Amino acid sequence: MGKKLTNFEESIRSSFDSFEPPYDSQSWEDIENRLDEQQPDEKNSSSILSGSLLVIAAFLLLFSSYFLISTSGDTSLMATNSNSQLVESAIESRKVSANDDSTFNDNTPTQNSNLNDSNNDVIDAENAFNENVSSGNNTPSNPADELHSEDQNDSEEMGEVEELVTAKNSSAIAFTSSLTEACAGVGVEFELLNEEVDGSYLWNFGDGNFSNQPNPKHVFQKPGVYDISLSVRSLEDGVIRSNSVSKMIVINPKPKANFGWEFTNEQEEITKVNFLNKSERAGEAEWHFHDGVISTEINPETNYKNKGEHLVKLIVSNKFGCIDSTFKYVDVKKDYNLNAPRSISLQRGIGFMPEALKTSDVSFSLTIYDNKQPIFETMSRDNPWEGKNLDGEEVLPGMSYPWVVIIYDDSNNEKEIFSGTVTVHP
Amino acid sequence: MSSADLDMEELIDGCKSGDRKSQQKIYQLYYGKMYGVCLRYTKNEDQAKDILQDGFIKVFNSIEKYNFQGSFEGWVRRIVVNTAIDFFRKSKSDFVLLGDEQAMEDFSEVVDDEEDEEGEYDFKASQIIEAMNELSPAYRTIFNLYLFENLTHKEIAEKLDISVGTSKSNFAKAKKNIKKILIKAYK
16 A cells, blocks of 8 residues: 555545445446447348348338339438448349349248248249339439439439339338337237238338238337338239338337345344345336335335235336336245333333333334223333333233334334233233 | 356456447446446536446447456446546646646645544545535546545656646645535534
8 A cells, every 4th residue: 555544534435435326227228329329230231231131121122212202292212322232232132142032932031041942923023123123214224323313303213213103003002000119029010001912021120020921010129210111012913012111110128127135134123125126227116015115216125024925016117118027025034023022020120111112212102001901101211111000000910911112203204013912920 | 266257257258249238237237336436536426427438338348458467347447537537638627737836835734634634534425425526626536546546646646747746735625625525514
């Protein structure tokens, strides 16, 4: 050390020895968000770069762009630089691996391993795709430029695209969802608003999951904002119609309720339990203890008079209103009754006063009963019951006498009641 | 090596590979201690939380450099403390230190107080933090570095690029103020 500290300095330092503010799970979310911002989701980029999903994504983006234009008015165009690049590379990779498109197959929802089965439907879908693209772009070399210029409202290009759409007689696909904002782990139902057609459906939930159901239900496991796309390929004419709604579903993080506890009482004291909220991603807590006692403190403390297993339930919520709950049993090892003696002896002249009252400074009243009549009452710890009734006569020995102690908490006007019996020996 | 140490190694390795769960565990483990440190270096909880956050981001971003030499907690703490010092260095106007001349003058004035410090003191951490909140960032930083990071005035002088005399006088002044505040409020 080599450094001499004064008493004052030493006391300041040691005051912090065991100083640890309780954990605040909310603050982790903030850090997590910042870490997420630093490193964009690797999974997304890698899955897009590798193989089949690329083509699917590109299809959806390309078509959705066209359809959004055709239904002109509601949402923003999705044709951005990066989308255009995707479209470009999609066309490239389509040539290389036609099999990748087989996610359009009715039987292959999400498994990449199934993608190797070649299938006639796939070829059809591809042809349809080819037709659309070539009739929309007389210069097929660079569809990206086409899409890009639409951003700038190039009227000539718009006309061309509209022509493409009407030529194919494809009305826009529309869909809706049961929820637009939910918590992770909650199922969201999607519903096609168009009349159901015979054909194949491909929903892209934006989280790496797909469905071939016309009206699927999907559980989002991870928080995030998801773009939802749907492509429908009609069996009748083979035309693929798609739509995509960006940022359609917001999934909020779900809290996870958890807690522990520690006994903080000294040997002689009432069982004191300090609960530690170990919930994750939860801002608020509601604790349900015995006797309907509820606390909203983060780490509350409570007392147990009786031994046994006591149910404690914790309900936590976060700022998005997502809740989670858990319960556990606290095993209390001993009854506590103010450490009152079970008996007194008239001979020895030691009166009755619960031990706990002798050493504490609470306000209390102690009453002894005989045949349901109070025979002694005191509010002073220096005035124990010496086995006498109201007339100052010794009570019958060998009998048990009920006692009741009421402890008053002046700070909040609450009282706590303890009771028991004391046997009087001669 | 105890199982706890093994767990730590696992967690740190997890962090090195960017595993979010390991990062969260590390954060949970050291939140209390480090937030306690931040509270001492700042004037309010918001500032403390900002610094804690920046500090942990730095910890996770540079955890690859941690080579298991020396205690991990000490390593984390150094980063957090440096983050706090940088925070106030950036806002220079806040971070005014007494110049040397002024310092020596004040120093002779406060040095006598040392003898008054051998009584019994029993302040709570929260009370001390409250008192420290009222100090200027410069005083607070020096007070922290000397008392809690256990640096010598020479080391503080080097770290903050000030003279040893300035460090001494600023510490003495900071301490005097804190004592005044504490005694007035709680004795």
